[in-house]
Amino acid sequence: LMPEPELQERILAAKATLGEELVILGHFYQRDEVIAHADFVGDSFQLANAALSKPEAKTIVFCGVHFMAETADILSAPEQAVILPNLAAGCSMADMADESSVETAWEEICETYGVDPENTLPDAEGKLSILPVTYMNSSAALKAFCGRHGGIVCTSSNASTVLEWAFERAHRVLFFPDQHLGRNTAKAMGVPLEQMPLWNPRKALGGNTAEQLREAKVLLWHGFCSVHRRFTVDQISQARAADPGVKIIVHPECPMPVVDAADAAGSTDAIQKFIAACAPGDRIGVGTEINMVNRLAAQFPDRTIFCLDPVICPCSTMYRIHPGYLAWVLEELVAGEVHNQVSVEPEVSVHAKVALDRMLAAKP
Numbered sequence: 154l155m156p157e158p159e160l161q162e163r164i165l166a167a168k169a170t171l172g173e174e175l176v177i178l179g180h181f182y183q184r185d186e187v188i189a190h191a192d193f194v195g196d197s198f199q200l201a202n203a204a205l206s207k208p209e210a211k212t213i214v215f216c217g218v219h220f221m222a223e224t225a226d227i228l229s230a231p232e233q234a235v236i237l238p239n240l241a242a243g244c245s246m247a248d249m250a251d252e253s254s255v256e257t258a259w260e261e262i263c264e265t266y267g268v269d270p271e272n273t274l275p276d277a278e279g280k281l282s283i284l285p286v287t288y289m290n291s292s293a294a295l296k297a298f299c300g301r302h303g304g305i306v307c308t309s310s311n312a313s314t315v316l317e318w319a320f321e322r323a324h325r326v327l328f329f330p331d332q333h334l335g336r337n338t339a340k341a342m343g344v345p346l347e348q349m350p351l352w353n354p355r356k357a358l359g360g361n362t363a364e365q366l367r368e369a370k371v372l373l374w375h376g377f378c379s380v381h382r383r384f385t386v387d388q389i390s391q392a393r394a395a396d397p398g399v400k401i402i403v404h405p406e407c408p409m410p411v412v413d414a415a416d417a418a419g420s421t422d423a424i425q426k427f428i429a430a431c432a433p434g435d436r437i438g439v440g441t442e443i444n445m446v447n448r449l450a451a452q453f454p455d456r457t458i459f460c461l462d463p464v465i466c467p468c469s470t471m472y473r474i475h476p477g478y479l480a481w482v483l484e485e486l487v488a489g490e491v492h493n494q495v496s497v498e499p500e501v502s503v504h505a506k507v508a509l510d511r512m513l514a515a516k517p
């Protein structure tokens with residue numbers, strides 16, 4: 154591998170040559186050596202908006218994971234190219250809801266509610282029996298599925314607004330892929346836990362009785378994030394025992410008992426804002442990805458900021474965006490070659506955009 158300083162220089166030189174033609178977007182979980190080159194840094198909602206806000210750039214280089222680059226491609230102008238420096242940077246949670254399992258589940262669910270899976274018409278009250286909501290962390294195909302069935306996309310920063318939007322239009326919601334974000338959000342809105350059955354695609358009726366499904370308000374798909382699943386109530390109790398004044402903030406992809414035990418939960422941007430609003434001298438335990446926690450600790454040296462998980466666990470796929478890949482795609486662009494383009498087929502993109510536009514228009 155090439156030494157880091159040399160790579161950094163190569164990135165800077167290619168970026169300078171490409172000028173206004175290029176915009177680099179970086180998710181909060183990216184390593185510092187990549188974030189240093191990003192024109193915008195943000196959570197997944199902010200980065201989707203950033204992709205919309207630069208129509209003059211010929212190329213968007215997305216330093217994040219595959220579903221984020223797909224979203225940028227769907228939302229950006231048709232002539233703009235979106236590049237993911239390493240195409241192997243996926244998201245294991247997004248992979249937990251594949252198109253065929255979702256289609257099969259949808260048919261079974263619609264059959265249970267006595268509605269046509271191809272055309273879930275509103276009832277006399279003007280409401281649908283069920284409507285799909287997908288977390289941004291999902292494939293473009295799944296977003297398109299939502300677009301076709303009256304559904305919508307959410308991120309961790311607008312999940313309750315989106316669920317409210319959904320409940321105005323439907324009696325129930327099928328929420329995927331992240332069971333934890335779905336459960337934490339619906340619980341905060343007052344939905345009782347017994348009305349949030351888990352849907353396991355490997356079991357008949359998702360592992361539920363027909364009665365449970367009739368009573369349901371939110372059907373939770375069986376997905377989770379392997380990074381956020383590591384956080385435990387025990388870690389929070391230990392942090393509080395060691396320091397009763399400690400403040401705890403976690404990402405809503407953490408399991409419900411962890412979110413309940415924390416002082417606050419929020420998207421990566423909300424975590425950043427929470428820490429910025431703390432006072433010098435404050436101690437803050439954070440339940441999210443380590444690259445972000447370490448960067449916040451460096452940014453606010455007058456506060457003690459630490460990760461709740463003692464075993465350092467980065468998001469291994471976010472980490473696949475090595476500066477070496479960034480240097481390579483940029484230098485190829487200088488040479489007139491587009492590599493690692495993420496391009497969603499038009500027949501998928503058109504429906505996925507419907508679901509994304511509904512999210513962008515949904516107001517709190």
Ligand code: 13P
Binds near residue numbers: 195310
């Ligand atoms: P944010 O929407 O909070 O940026 O989260 C994205 C993500 O992948 C968290 O694991």
Ligand code: SF4
Binds near residue numbers: 218290379470471
């Ligand atoms: Fe996916 Fe979890 Fe990584 Fe976020 S942190 S990109 S949800 S695997």
